[in-house]
Amino acid sequence: MEIDKMFKIPSAPVGKGTKRRMPDLPSADILKRFKLDTDDRDPSLGLSGRAARVEDENEESHGMEAAEEPQEPHGDVDDEDDDEGGRFFGGGLNHEQTNILDIFDKAGDAEGTTAALTLPQLRRLIGLFERVVAKNAEQRGKYPDDPTKFIDSEADLDAMLKQFLPLTENPALYYPELIDSGVIGLFANLLSHENTDITVDVVQVLQELTDEDIGEEDELEEENDGNEVGGAAATRLALAQVVDELLSHSIFELLVSNLSRLDEGEEGDSQGVFHILGMFENLLTFMPPLADQLVSSTNVLAWLLNRVSKSTFDSNKQYASEILAILLQRAANVEKALELGGVETLLMVLAQYRKAEPRDGEEQEFMENIVDCLCFLLSTTRGRQEFFDTEGVELMLLILKKKQLSSLRALKVLDYGLQTEAGANSCERFVEMLGLKTMFSFFMGKTDKKKRQAAPNFEDDERIMSVIATLFSNLASDSPARLRLVAKFVEEDYEKVDRLLELREQASAKLRPVDRQIAASRDELGAEIDDEQEQEWYLTRLAAGLSALQTADVILGWICMEDDGIKAHAESLMARKSLSMHDVVNVIKERASHIDVDEEDVDPSVLQQRMILDGLINFLGGGL
Numbered sequence: 001m002e003i004d005k006m007f008k009i010p011s012a013p014v015g016k017g018t019k020r021r022m023p024d025l026p027s028a029d030i031l032k033r034f035k036l037d038t039d040d041r042d043p044s045l046g047l048s049g050r051a052a053r054v055e056d057e058n059e060e061s062h063g064m065e066a067a068e069e070p071q072e073p074h075g076d077v078d079d080e081d082d083d084e085g086g087r088f089f090g091g092g093l094n095h096e097q098t099n100i101l102d103i104f105d106k107a108g109d110a111e112g113t114t115a116a117l118t119l120p121q122l123r124r125l126i127g128l129f130e131r132v133v134a135k136n137a138e139q140r141g142k143y144p145d146d147p148t149k150f151i152d153s154e155a156d157l158d159a160m161l162k163q164f165l166p167l168t169e170n171p172a173l174y175y176p177e178l179i180d181s182g183v184i185g186l187f188a189n190l191l192s193h194e195n196t197d198i199t200v201d202v203v204q205v206l207q208e209l210t211d212e213d214i215g216e217e218d219e220l221e222e223e224n225d226g227n228e229v230g231g232a233a234a235t236r237l238a239l240a241q242v243v244d245e246l247l248s249h250s251i252f253e254l255l256v257s258n259l260s261r262l263d264e265g266e267e268g269d270s271q272g273v274f275h276i277l278g279m280f281e282n283l284l285t286f287m288p289p290l291a292d293q294l295v296s297s298t299n300v301l302a303w304l305l306n307r308v309s310k311s312t313f314d315s316n317k318q319y320a321s322e323i324l325a326i327l328l329q330r331a332a333n334v335e336k337a338l339e340l341g342g343v344e345t346l347l348m349v350l351a352q353y354r355k356a357e358p359r360d361g362e363e364q365e366f367m368e369n370i371v372d373c374l375c376f377l378l379s380t381t382r383g384r385q386e387f388f389d390t391e392g393v394e395l396m397l398l399i400l401k402k403k404q405l406s407s408l409r410a411l412k413v414l415d416y417g418l419q420t421e422a423g424a425n426s427c428e429r430f431v432e433m434l435g436l437k438t439m440f441s442f443f444m445g446k447t448d449k450k451k452r453q454a455a456p457n458f459e460d461d462e463r464i465m466s467v468i469a470t471l472f473s474n475l476a477s478d479s480p481a482r483l484r485l486v487a488k489f490v491e492e493d494y495e496k497v498d499r500l501l502e503l504r505e506q507a508s509a510k511l512r513p514v515d516r517q518i519a520a521s522r523d524e525l526g527a528e529i530d531d532e533q534e535q536e537w538y539l540t541r542l543a544a545g546l547s548a549l550q551t552a553d554v555i556l557g558w559i560c561m562e563d564d565g566i567k568a569h570a571e572s573l574m575a576r577k578s579l580s581m582h583d584v585v586n587v588i589k590e591r592a593s594h595i596d597v598d599e600e601d602v603d604p605s606v607l608q609q610r611m612i613l614d615g616l617i618n619f620l621g622g623g624l
Contacts, residue, residue: 510545
């Protein structure tokens with residue numbers, strides 16, 4: 001992997017943006033797992049008194065001998081009591097308050113010593129860590145069936161791993177030393193440690209070392225100072241080197257293998273899964289193309305699809321849905337998910353929302369992630385066919401009829417599932433299952449006042465218009481389904497035509513201020529405007545309301561073509577606002593002009609869309 005390429009990757013997050021953290025107030029189990037001995041500690045390193053100490057670099061041989069000597073239990077350990085709730089045998093529950101105070105005292109000490117950690121001190125820490133790892137491996141090899149022989153060295157290893165957490169304070173200084181010394185490779189080896197508690201510790205350290213927030217303070221300082229190159233650049237480079245080293249040690253394969261090894265029924269293992277998912281997020285945020293490598297080299301997609309299918313909801317299930325949504329942004333991963341039956345799996349996950357809404361904000365985010373994942377799959381021809389075959393239309397209509405928050409997400413799924421020729425069968429099924437009645441009640445804003453969350457906003461209105469436009473594109477001419485669709489705009493004295501023109505005016509009003517800003521910029525730039533700038537302005541206008549305006553005018557063109565009464569009614573209403581069909585034609589022309597059909601191997605669905613727009617333009621009197 002080329003470090004320079006990684007260094008140029010922007011630091012913007014791929015996912016939702018909110019960094020996940022362990023709870024601020026740890027449980028008693030977590031505190032006991034993190035317990036460090038208080039006696040005889042080297043203040044420069046924050047090391048446990050139980051672990052061997054190195055006074056200076058000339059006494060390393062003496063330190064090694066000390067490390068290999070059997071260690072007596074700490075004074076507050078009760079040999080008769082096993083701490084079954086914690087990771088290791090050790091301190092009894094009678095001293096729980098003392099343990100808590102010790103932990104927070106050490107946290108305060110760490111804050112005071114981390115900034116002063118020098119490279120010689122880091123090298124001594126690394127040397128001691130290597131000896132602790134070696135001693136633990138030796139004792140486990142000698143006494144594999146007698147945990148009492150290696151439990152102390154395992155506790156030392158647990159404590160030593162915590163000493164690497166503060167290194168994120170200065171990655172540019174510390175990270176190269178971790179790589180040169182081979183510590184990253186040691187971390188990778190420990191991911192296969194027999195004790196999964198040690199594995200979880202390592203994952204936590206690696207998650208912190210690759211945290212997406214590393215270097216944020218440097219970036220802010222440089223922005224304020226006007227510097228383009230400085231500490232942030234050095235931090236990004238150091239992080240890139242660590243990521244490259246991790247990849248060279250098959251980090252993805254090791255992490256995914258632990259997903260199956262950890263038992264989420266145990267609190268510690270459950271937290272381990274959470275940290276592994278956090279590692280995925282860190283690496284994919286730093287370098288999004290790594291998503292392809294993660295999926296191609298492991299069975300992570302199968303694990304994630306299975307995990308989001310579990311009936312019990314928890315934070316790991318939500319986090320799994322977020323990582324899945326990140327991975328499926330890549331086309332190659334979509335194909336792999338389709339091979340694994342992803343459409344049917346995700347539909348089954350959404351089926352639970354036929355009867356009940358998400359219980360809280362976290363579960364609501366989970367539902368939206370699953371919807372996004374499904375929409376990625378429905379962006380393909382195969383996905384739309386499987387959506388039809390697995391009765392996805394029927395399920396979405398059941399959710400839609402509840403007129404709850406999940407109903408609006410069902411509209412999004414339908415919008416993706418009905419598009420292009422591959423969605424034609426689903427369009428027919430949608431009308432057959434009386435979907436028009438339910439959809440047009442949303443279109444008219446007729447929702448239960450007690451369910452205000454289910455009331456569509458402008459974005460949802462745009463989604464509904466997109467579904468209507470797709471139905472007109474896919475339903476065969478003079479078919480019963482198409483006639484029923486047109487009849488909806490005639491009934492109730494053309495009230496749905498009135499609503500369509502109302503939405504058109506809302507979209508136009510949202511677009512006007514943006515058009516004024518672009519016009520001012522155009523005057524200022526003059527001859528300096530290039531095609532790239534024009535495209536940027538067009539995308540800005542689409543997001544500001546042009547997309548909704550175009551969709552409304554396409555529908556208006558369809559219904560005017562289908563029924564003379566609708567056309568006369570629409571022209572009468574538009575004339576009151578000094579508008580005419582000429583305005584509609586201009587909007588459709590602009591949309592058609594941005595559909596390039598001259599390229600080789602153009603998608604058939606793109607050709608079909610351009611033909612439809614040209615036909616509407618010709619009918620409305622504005623032939624090209």
